[in-house]
Amino acid sequence: MPGSVQSIERAAAIIRLLSQSSRPLGVVQIANSLGLAKGTAHGLLKTLQKVGFVNQDATTGKYNSLLDTQGVATGHVDPHELRARSINYADSLASRTGEAVRVGVLNEQSPREVLVRTVHHVFRPDRSSQTLEIGTDAEVHACALGKALLAYNAGAAIITATGPLARRTACTIIDAPELARSLADIRAKGWAADFEELSIGQAGIAAPIRLAGGLVVGAIGISGELDRITSRSGQHATVAPKKALVAEVLQTAGHIVAEFGEPA
Amino acid sequence: MSGRYVAAIDQGTTSTRCILFDRQGRLVSIAQREHRQSFPRPGWVEHDGLEIWHNTIQVVDSAVRKASADYRQISALGVTNQRETTIMWDRGSGLPVAPAITWQDTRTNATAQELRTSPFAQRVHQLTGLQPEGYYASLRLRWLLDHIPGLQAKADRGEVLAGTMDSWLIWNLTGGATGAETRHVTDVTNASRTLLMDIDTCQWHPELLSGLDLPLSILPEIRPSLDNYGHTSDVLPGTPIGAVLGDQQAALFGQHCFQSGQAKCTLGSGSFLLMNTGVQPIRSQSGLISTVGYQIRGQDPVYAHEGSIAVTGSLVQWLRDGLGLIKTPAEIETLAMTVPDNGGCYLVPAFAGLFAPHWQSEARGVVVGLTGFINKGHIARAALEATAWQIREVIDAMTADTGIVPTQLRVDGGMTANNLLMQILADALGIEVTRAMVPETVALGAAYAAGLTTGLWADRAALPSNTHPAGRWTPHQDPTYRETQHRQWRRAVQRALDWNET
Numbered sequence A: 001m002p003g004s005v006q007s008i009e010r011a012a013a014i015i016r017l018l019s020q021s022s023r024p025l026g027v028v029q030i031a032n033s034l035g036l037a038k039g040t041a042h043g044l045l046k047t048l049q050k051v052g053f054v055n056q057d058a059t060t061g062k063y064n065s066l067l068d069t070q071g072v073a074t075g076h077v078d079p080h081e082l083r084a085r086s087i088n089y090a091d092s093l094a095s096r097t098g099e100a101v102r103v104g105v106l107n108e109q110s111p112r113e114v115l116v117r118t119v120h121h122v123f124r125p126d127r128s129s130q131t132l133e134i135g136t137d138a139e140v141h142a143c144a145l146g147k148a149l150l151a152y153n154a155g156a157a158i159i160t161a162t163g164p165l166a167r168r169t170a171c172t173i174i175d176a177p178e179l180a181r182s183l184a185d186i187r188a189k190g191w192a193a194d195f196e197e198l199s200i201g202q203a204g205i206a207a208p209i210r211l212a213g214g215l216v217v218g219a220i221g222i223s224g225e226l227d228r229i230t231s232r233s234g235q236h237a238t239v240a241p242k243k244a245l246v247a248e249v250l251q252t253a254g255h256i257v258a259e260f261g262e263p264a
Numbered sequence B: 001m002s003g004r005y006v007a008a009i010d011q012g013t014t015s016t017r018c019i020l021f022d023r024q025g026r027l028v029s030i031a032q033r034e035h036r037q038s039f040p041r042p043g044w045v046e047h048d049g050l051e052i053w054h055n056t057i058q059v060v061d062s063a064v065r066k067a068s069a070d071y072r073q074i075s076a077l078g079v080t081n082q083r084e085t086t087i088m089w090d091r092g093s094g095l096p097v098a099p100a101i102t103w104q105d106t107r108t109n110a111t112a113q114e115l116r117t118s119p120f121a122q123r124v125h126q127l128t129g130l131q132p133e134g135y136y137a138s139l140r141l142r143w144l145l146d147h148i149p150g151l152q153a154k155a156d157r158g159e160v161l162a163g164t165m166d167s168w169l170i171w172n173l174t175g176g177a178t179g180a181e182t183r184h185v186t187d188v189t190n191a192s193r194t195l196l197m198d199i200d201t202c203q204w205h206p207e208l209l210s211g212l213d214l215p216l217s218i219l220p221e222i223r224p225s226l227d228n229y230g231h232t233s234d235v236l237p238g239t240p241i242g243a244v245l246g247d248q249q250a251a252l253f254g255q256h257c258f259q260s261g262q263a264k265c266t267l268g269s270g271s272f273l274l275m276n277t278g279v280q281p282i283r284s285q286s287g288l289i290s291t292v293g294y295q296i297r298g299q300d301p302v303y304a305h306e307g308s309i310a311v312t313g314s315l316v317q318w319l320r321d322g323l324g325l326i327k328t329p330a331e332i333e334t335l336a337m338t339v340p341d342n343g344g345c346y347l348v349p350a351f352a353g354l355f356a357p358h359w360q361s362e363a364r365g366v367v368v369g370l371t372g373f374i375n376k377g378h379i380a381r382a383a384l385e386a387t388a389w390q391i392r393e394v395i396d397a398m399t400a401d402t403g404i405v406p407t408q409l410r411v412d413g414g415m416t417a418n419n420l421l422m423q424i425l426a427d428a429l430g431i432e433v434t435r436a437m438v439p440e441t442v443a444l445g446a447a448y449a450a451g452l453t454t455g456l457w458a459d460r461a462a463l464p465s466n467t468h469p470a471g472r473w474t475p476h477q478d479p480t481y482r483e484t485q486h487r488q489w490r491r492a493v494q495r496a497l498d499w500n501e502t
Helices: A006-020 A027-034 A038-050 A079-097 A144-150 A154-162 A176-189 A243-260 B049-066 B109-116 B120-128 B137-147 B151-156 B165-173 B206-211 B247-254 B313-321 B331-336 B376-402 B419-429 B441-454 B479-496
Strands: A054-056 A063-065 A100-110 A113-122 A137-139 A192-195 A202-210 A216-225 A230-233 A238-241 B005-011 B015-022 B027-034 B074-081 B086-090 B160-164 B185-187 B221-223 B241-246 B263-267 B271-278 B289-294 B302-309 B346-348 B366-368 B408-412 B432-436 B469-473
Touching (some): A006 A027, A079 A100, A079 A243, A079 B331, A100 A144, A113 A144, A144 A192, A144 A216, A192 A238, A202 A243, A216 A243, B005 B165, B005 B441, B015 B441, B049 B165, B074 B165, B086 B165, B109 B120, B151 B160, B241 B441, B247 B263, B247 B271, B247 B302, B263 B376, B263 B441, B302 B376, B313 B331, B331 B419, B346 B479, B366 B479, B376 B419, B376 B479, B419 B469
Parallel strands (some): B005 B074, B185 B221
Antiparallel strands (some): A192 A202, B015 B027, B086 B160, B271 B302
16 A cells, blocks of 8 residues: 555554543653654644644643544534634724624534524624624524635535525525635635625624634624725725725734644 | 833733733733642642743743734833732842742731731731731741741841832843842832731831831832833833733723722632722721722822632632643633533632631632532532622622622623623622623733823823723523522532631
């Protein structure tokens, strides 16, 4: 058989060793246990840390496997963990844009339906009365937050496409091929938007939170009045999200991704 | 002032952070490093001063890099710290003579007890506004002088300096052992926690020093919170240090509690409820303490009423590190959500005795109401409820002292990221809870204070308004159910009292 990739074999061995161990291990212990040069083990551990498979304790320097706890093999990140790592930057995004911010994940509770669940919600920073929407679900195809998640999850996209797409407003995308084109466009640009697709007069911009290696663990977005989120340009007065707001959302997503690279 | 950013160093109980804010008070970057919690004996909690100083250097560098900034763009530096934690160091070498004794450490409880029952106690309370508790810095200094061989002699020769963590950081930031402009200072909010400061004059009082036989030479100079603390030497070279504030007072400042009656609660390792009481300190009858809220250079100090709870977030860390029930702090919410309620169990985390309002150093932690039905989800739930009930007790005591019934509580701090906890809190208090837009209100307060001193903001009216809430929780619970649960909690607290025998 063709040679298997030695780095992956060694990485798997490191993961198994850490998972078996009752306490975190240092690089020398790991290297000795697996017969690796210390430098080799160190390089593997740093990459495993970057992709979120292992964690290095900031004070002891020892490593532990994250695979059994955060379900990283399945791609699932604990929503509260996601909120903890997002909160500072999400708050800052709300403050900088003056709009409400949401962090969302796909909620695949039902095998036939996919929703977007809000795991963090920051109020729009004004004097208006708002209700906290943490824990609520919305149609994944009808808002920027949902579409940003759908674009990077083929399985969820298939489920959504085969079911009926509920119409929330006259602008909601209810045609499966049109949705597929919209998702491809999101992947090309790296961000999603919705214009009055969830509710009239409202718009949203969202970006995926994409860890090293490409796995999307959630999305972050702003939403608010159409006239504040978008501007009209060109001959045909096409509605498009304000570039500065898109940049803010993308930058915030980048900061959150960087937080996942830090020790817990 | 043309600088774009203000930097705050938040030297906390479990970690040291550096946070950069812009002129609009928005968080630009944050860097954090945890330090070791050392428990050499039951009831002892220590930190390594050098480890903390090295972490400080690293997080400042990291925060500036993450902001893609240059150190010259930092117009001011503010320092805020975990209060009461005490450290002594050799003036010549710059090395600590012992690990820092933290505010959670209980080794001086016996001395505090002796002091409380002595004729001197009343004079102490009259001068400082505090009842002697092991909690306060001066008793820890006395302990170090009594137990480290040769230290008393060195102190008498003037070779040793002492202080709370703000003094240690400022000393190192301004040049340390080798610097020509090194400052040995502290601010009034930190000094008001030592049992050595006259709360009316804001100066060290000779009677208090001689009562504990402490030499004046080891103590830092007391300055107003917002003042010129010198310039940094190697870290962000030449940056003016414009403010020093104890962390809870910094949060009060960061939450814009500038008027008498305004209050905030910071939920961190411990939780602290502070209310601005204006230009007069209020002597508490209900187990709370009078402290200095802040002082602006050239003005009278502003006082605050404080209720401190020793163990809230620390409990979550203990469930992670001591019991291995969770792998990360955020998981406590996931675990607690696996059950609908506490299943009848209650957890009183009196790990270091009980602070406000009970102040019983003999109390220790208990879990009551266990049956075979209880699983780790219930324990997690009980752990979160413990935070809420302890805050309820402090609010009730504050109302008894001041006559003010809060209709809303402003919260900040790391634990406000826990959505379930916030709802539990609103339910336990029976009032609306709102979360500040920036959870890092402690650092923001230090940044505001430093920026005001150096002129980045002209006056308090010019400070960016952060009073818009980021989130709001309203009580859902049936009031009868709430009071039943509250009664059960109070019964559980009774079980925690009078455990430790010295």
